[in-house]
Amino acid sequence: MTKIGFIGAGKMAQAIIKGLDKSKFSIQISGYDFSESEKVASELEVSAAKNHAELIATAEIIILAVKPYVIPEILAQYKSNKPIVSIAAGVTLANLTEMTSQTQAIVRVMPNINATIQKATTGIVRNNNVSDETFAIVKTIFTSIGSLHEIAEKDFGTFTALAGSSPAYIYMFIDAMSRAGVLHGMPKDASTKIVAETVMASAEMILASDDNPWTLVDNVSSPGGTTVAGVVSLEQNNFVATVIDAITATVDKNKSMMQS
Numbered sequence: 001m002t003k004i005g006f007i008g009a010g011k012m013a014q015a016i017i018k019g020l021d022k023s024k025f026s027i028q029i030s031g032y033d034f035s036e037s038e039k040v041a042s043e044l045e046v047s048a049a050k051n052h053a054e055l056i057a058t059a060e061i062i063i064l065a066v067k068p069y070v071i072p073e074i075l076a077q078y079k080s081n082k083p084i085v086s087i088a089a090g091v092t093l094a095n096l097t098e099m100t101s102q103t104q105a106i107v108r109v110m111p112n113i114n115a116t117i118q119k120a121t122t123g124i125v126r127n128n129n130v131s132d133e134t135f136a137i138v139k140t141i142f143t144s145i146g147s148l149h150e151i152a153e154k155d156f157g158t159f160t161a162l163a164g165s166s167p168a169y170i171y172m173f174i175d176a177m178s179r180a181g182v183l184h185g186m187p188k189d190a191s192t193k194i195v196a197e198t199v200m201a202s203a204e205m206i207l208a209s210d211d212n213p214w215t216l217v218d219n220v221s222s223p224g225g226t227t228v229a230g231v232v233s234l235e236q237n238n239f240v241a242t243v244i245d246a247i248t249a250t251v252d253k254n255k256s257m258m259q260s
């Protein structure tokens with residue numbers, strides 16, 4: 001059983017831990033405060049370490065699940081050579097090497113919140129110090145909570161926008177559609193369920209189809225019908241440009257994370 005230690009036990013660590021099969025992984029957490037860690041550990045049915053040093057001594061793989069600006073403080077105390085996995089946005093392998101050593105094995109991962117239901121879409125890259133065996137173990141951890149994409153590190157910022165942050169934008173889209181349902185007289189709960197089911201099935205259609213998304217848009221848009229009226233309205237209100245701007249803002253923020 002692989003022993004995994006999470007430093008930081010907030011929203012993302014908890015989402016990953018919820019999705020992990022506890023019969024395959026032995027999980028320990030160490031948060032900012034031991035009594036809070038104990039509470040979270042008991043809710044998640046894992047154990048809490050008294051401090052980071054105890055966790056590092058026990059774990060085979062250490063996952064850094066703190067906010068990016070906390071990582072330098074954690075790694076300043078890191079005297080082990082056990083592999084570390086960072087899920088922090090905007091913190092590069094080079095940044096992490098500078099904070100540890102040239103020989104430190106480091107895996108950079110970008111999961112998303114859908115790990116909670118074992119449907120994360122995760123990006124992964126390693127540095128040259130990570131053995132094939134260690135990389136295989138880290139990949140097993142993240143494939144067990146969803147899909148995994150091995151990507152070039154230069155694409156991590158884009159991946160962060162398209163998969164790491166995008167659940168928030170998709171939730172916003174769903175909520176906006178659902179609110180429109182309320183505006184037109186439907187109850188919010190029913191409206192949200194209807195939209196979420198339709199978003200899920202539409203995404204499945206894209207994955208199952210050889211057509212590009214615009215062909216699928218055309219297939220829904222009957223000549224002179226209802227759909228094209230909405231498509232034109234979306235375009236008149238800069239839907240595509242607005243979405244692209246949001247992704248660009250996310251990519252730009254990712255680039256500036258270690259500078260800010």
Ligand SMILES: NC(=O)C1=CN([C@@H]2O[C@H](COP(=O)(O)OP(=O)(O)OC[C@H]3O[C@@H](n4cnc5c(N)ncnc54)[C@H](OP(=O)(O)O)[C@@H]3O)[C@@H](O)[C@H]2O)C=CC1
Nearest residue numbers: 008009010011012031032065066067068087088089111113
């Ligand atoms: N949320 C998401 O959807 C995603 C997040 N990420 C990445 O995951 C990381 C965590 O984000 P998220 O879970 O959202 O943030 P959270 O704030 O929910 O979690 C961070 C946790 O770290 C704790 N913490 C603060 N300082 C320390 C310390 N010195 N030692 C141990 N724990 C500490 C915080 O405690 P306290 O609250 O008491 O300060 C908090 O519980 C970030 O780097 C982010 O980029 C990546 C992909 C998706």
Ligand SMILES: O=C(O)[C@@H]1CCC=N1
Nearest residue numbers: 088089160164165166
């Ligand atoms: O907002 C953030 O910075 C993190 C990274 C991806 C999702 N949440």
